[in-house]
Amino acid sequence: MATLITPNLPKGQLFIDGVWRDSGDGRTSATFNPATETEIMKVAKATEQDVNDAVEAAHKAFEDSQWSKMGPHERASILSKIADLIEANADDLARLEAMDVGKPLQFARSFDITFIANLFRFYAGVARGRMDGATRLVTPGADGEMPLAYTRKEPLGVVAAITPFNFPMILSCTKIAPALAAGNTFIHKPASATPLTALKMAEIFEEAGLPNGVFNVITGSGGTVGNALVEHPKVKKIAFTGSTDVGKGILRGSAESLKKVTLELGGKSPHIIFNDANLETAVQHAMFAIFFNKGEFCMAGSRLLVQKDIYEDVLDRLVEVSKALVIGNPMDPDTTYGPQIDLDAQKNCENYVDLAIADGARLITGGKPMKVDGKGFYFEPTILADVKNTSRVAQEEIFGPVLVVTPFETEEEAIALANDSQYGLAAGLQTENLGRAHRVAHALEAGMIWINTWGQFDSALPFGGYKASGIGREQGIEAMDSYMQTKSVFADISKR
Template sequence: MAELKTYRMYINGEWVESSTGEYFESHNPATEEPWCLVAKGTAEDVDRAVRAAQSAFENPQWSSMTYTQRGKLLRRLGDLIAARVEELAVYETLDNGKLIREMRGQLQYLPEFFYYYAGLADKIHGETLPIDKPDLFAFTSREPIGVVAAITPWNSPLYLTTLKLAPALAAGNTIVIKPSEVTSASLLELVPLIEEAGFPPGVVNVVTGFGDPVGNALTSHPLVRRIAFTGGPESARHVIRNSAENFARVTLELGGKSPNIVFEDADADNAAMGIIAGIFGAAGQSCVAGSRAFLHKNIYDRVLEKVVDRASKIVIGDPMAAETEVGPLATAGQVKRMEHYVQAGREQGARLVYGGKKPEAIQKGWYFEPTIFEHTDTQIRIAQEEIFGPILTVIPFETEEEAILLANSTNYGLAAGIWTNHLARAHRVAKSVRAGIVWVNTYRSISPIAPIGGSHWSGYGRESGYEAIYEYTQSKVVWVNTSADPMPDPFIMR
């Protein structure tokens, strides 16, 4: 077997081994074979990285840099990424099994996020306050928080890292990133571009390894002032508990059980393709996956038939091949998870319409067929729990009110799709459905201008858009006495 590529960690501008010198394997989901070795971080490594980030935060080389200068660094980083899209896309695909064409498209768009925050960097401002005391002048400013701990998942490593990295740096913070142990390579391949862009040592640090000890040590470290986490609700609970140790501000971008609601006046072809995109794009391994389809009874059979027909023609195979439409799942555990939910769906009375197993024609790799269930009980597990894979549940409805109730019948509230040509209905349902993102007659659209986030089990706080800057800054108010008179009675509050 060929020698595996080896990745060390990045701390204070240097490539370093873990304190134990240990490494772990990362596997190619399409072949199940290990393809690289990644440094196995420890709590000691986390402490080194956080202290390096704190020193960089206090260092005038970064702290005295103007916001315009920081913006130029971000723009330079965006340019460097644009020049290496193909190479970075290959690393993403090798590590998590997503389609090379999907990763290529995602990474071609990624520089736009850095450009957006580059432009926003010197537009972070406060305001003067119309204070009701004539001899006092007051104004606010927005300042960086300090060291940011970023915990990122395996499904879209560079994109989901960028949602944290770009606004954090634009606001003047420093950052320690813990990528998923499943997909660390692409972020480590990005680091040389961060160096080349001109960010000072210690501003960006990467500690690789597992949730225990690396994630726990990072989110509870006393010098961490801000935690940005993307992942599942159970891991988020640990993050919240850990933040009690350092009182760090926390934002959580968690999972979803997103509905696609198709009304009787919708374009059936477009709605069917939207459902396909929502659940089988990225093999369903997306926080915003449209895993529940609610179809009006008058077009139920027609839309379901179209969805099943298109699902049956999906090309499953090598994610590096141009014709492939669904690649492997990211881990062997994901395949077992899909098998578990298929069994649960059957046991709880759902009817398997299509798929439900590993593709028979593919002997190696962590693949699973696009799978479709239909049922009427919204409380069964496959209709309530985030599966994070290519499993769709289809449920009929009769009225707009019923559709809204069904859409809101889970603990999640991240995204939703609405398919209708009725403008007023689109607005009514968009307002009523519990979701932080609502798409009307489209699905899975993103932009650096638009915020991302949800409610309840889907987390809190926002990433992307102008709102994200507020998540990475804190407000300070300054009072100035403009009176020439002596100080009044010191025992009375002014």
């Protein structure tokens, strides 16, 4: 076993208006290591007054215009410096993520860190030259003169993000980077279970030179902090990633002040293996799609649809490749599979397995809680076969390492099964037939489609959901629309 290196812990306080401070009533809550079940540190638990202080600080910073009116090259320079500092602090950030989330260190270091650094560099480029308006040809006036008509892109003001526990760095930075690039000020409310990298990132933003009040972090409960942000009239947009039920509540709560809202919500993503696929690589992709990040992945390929004549072969291969997972302490660089975030998540997986078996599913492998060295909220990599698409285990998001497998006969049946879900976040297919690949990709009702791969992302490519999987898009140029508003200017320039 490799030596486990403990990261430098961040400040456990609120970061408001460029100042680290305790919560108004001095209360704290603990964050725990899900692999060892031990407390890592205590973090400030914000009050409603703390939320108001953060909003006022962000509002004042926006009104002062130091950031929103900053020249594009200067703003881009700060965003690029953030990317540099992320890479300079990569080891600490990755270890904090591994310890707080249960995410294997090797993935946090190679995937999460690389992705967020590239994200800030991408939006630094956007800030330099992709936020301009356009002149428009309009109807000439009565005198035959052509008016001057043009559009301007302007920031919204105060943006608040409420982010989940499973990808704390990525799912916050997909909101922070475009919002800052657009000239907004920002308040981040991280998940109560995993606040550590959010606090470390605040230290990085401070070092990068963001003016006071432009970026704020307030830790605490969703019931107090999240609701106060949603209801605050000076918050102009809420960016949320989390469950569909909570997202619906945020949409209702934001209606009173008519906030802009983007919601990246739940998923039950179908993954189709056709009989003309390269089975060796298809099964590897299927394993990655469900067991990456121990299944706590909103885009997990949790519904595997397999053509009947290769069905049993694929099941056998899945069991074999699942044995290659290295289950262990996430802080160990060799580990590829860590624990669930907490005991409730572990029990949730167990309950769904019991429901599936009672409904006639066949348990192929796994299905039970487990521990490593007598500790941790681990759940065995689990595969359930012969699952009816109408069953709860096929329709409801488990958010854990439980793969449900269903056979199909024809391409048309595969598409129908895949689309028979309230969700539409991601989908994928494995085939060597080029025509089929694009035909099926076009027919699938999901915001992200993977062909002969799974889980590939890039800062330039937007993602988001269809149906109950969300509203709006993150990443890419497309994300900027939700962090800016368009002003039209119509000027009569005729001679008087």
